[in-house]
Amino acid sequence: MNPAHRVPVASRVYTPAPGEASDVELMPAGDVTESVVRVGGTIRRPHQPQSLAVGEYLDWLEDAGFEGSPRFLGRDTQGRDVLTFVPGQCAEARPESWVQSEDLLVSVARLVRRLHTASAGFVPHAHPFPRSPFPRRPVRPNPTDAAGLICHLDVTPQNVVVRDGLAAGLVDFDLAGPSTALHDSFNTAMHWVPLRDPADAWPGWEDRDPFRRLRIFADAYGWTEQERRRVPDAGIEAAALSCERMRHNAATLGGGWARMWQDGVGGLISRRRAWLEANVQPLVAALTR
Template sequence: MIPAPRLPVEQRLYVPSSGEASDVELLPAGDVTEGVLRVGGTVRRPHQPQSYAVADYLDWLEDAGFEGSPRFLGRDPSGRDVLTFLPGDCAGAMPEHWVQSEDLLVSVARLVRRLHAVSAGFVPAAHPFPPRPLPVAHEEQDGLVCHLDVTPQNVVVRRGLAVGLVDFDLAGPATGFKDSFNTAMHWVPLRHPGDSWPGWETLDPFRRLRVFADAYGWTEEERRRLPEFGAHATLLSYHRMEHRARNLGGGWARMWAEGAGGRIERRRAWLEANGSRLIRALTD
């Protein structure tokens, strides 16, 4: 496929079309970014330090024929990022009952697998991703740029199946295993049972993790090291979140004050305590 000619992302200006100003909706607030709007068939988000790195990645995905991500259209006259709106449903802050569907879980795993396949070969050049806080020497890293925040609120669902990913704010180089573990953590979900969302208490995380693993295609080796990898990744995310809460404030500080740290720590302990049961569920 020959890609359409495009200006470099930092030169791309979005000229609002007449009439779209009358079709405006405030999108459900996430934890950090405020004031995300749908305007006609577009989304307006505040411009951020990582916006151009993300925009280059979205261009790459578009050229690779990936349909499941927004297109970066440029910045509007007020400087906000403009992206295409992906029609469908996203989960609310407290994921609804329909989010529990196993068919949906399978489709999420497959969508993320496909994202990883099409992301291979993308090398950030003009706009590097800002470094993550607290780089840790032994964090796995093979340079595969991926989403890294595939929560139920960031997946677009049509007819019960995952068709799109939004909110690439945390995208950056990592590994496919890291991004898929992170996705499973949000979607199985992997949490201490005392921290279940209301209505999710009776779901079997071991079964759902196996369903995810088979649909994504984790290798035997990945299945065996998942609990240790997950506990380590969870410890890292505890320190990163504490760092962001302290240094960035805003939504990060609010989440921390509302007990996010305790939840992450209980998740880590749960992963550690259930290591052999998780491996059995993944390999038997």
């Protein structure tokens, strides 16, 4: 679509096309956002404070030629956000064995790199991302990092759409906002390697080698030598900040944030931090040898 002829996101009203499928399918609940449904070729989600900022971002990605994200179509008669459905398979809450594929891991890293390339230059004007009540500090900013790069920030196995065994798209941009490419790519690796205390391994993942998988991700994304050496300390700092933010959100926002905190996410993050602290040198060696 020619951006000059695009209806502003705040003015878009979604009107179903004649004969459009109307069957409603409840989609898996996310950690925070619930009541997401699929209606025909669309996804309907509760409208949120960041929805219009996300809508602008998705417009930018479309104009940049990034095909791995949904398109923002507007709001329906119930006030819900309407986005295009991205077909494919996503992992369950406890990722299945097929998620362990190294080919899939490589494709995830390359998809996130393409996202960052497509995001470069986007500055939200009409609808800035809401300021978080808790500081959204990127981990260890580097002078060479793009300042304020808009990133996904939640590239979990549950938010990556897989087709034919490879990452084809990203969904759930609820946490999108300004950060750095290193922070977003490390956060992705954290979920996909995964980087966590072995005691917290998902069933069937106990024998996965996190050092090998992290190196595979780093090579596929294209981390520089300097970035590879920064990763462990950046991960430790990110874990500390994540624990603070989760505690804050659980106390002030409730809902899914409170449920995750009650389920022990704070302990999981603290154990991840301790594991990273204990493995700084092996991680650097795996990334740089």
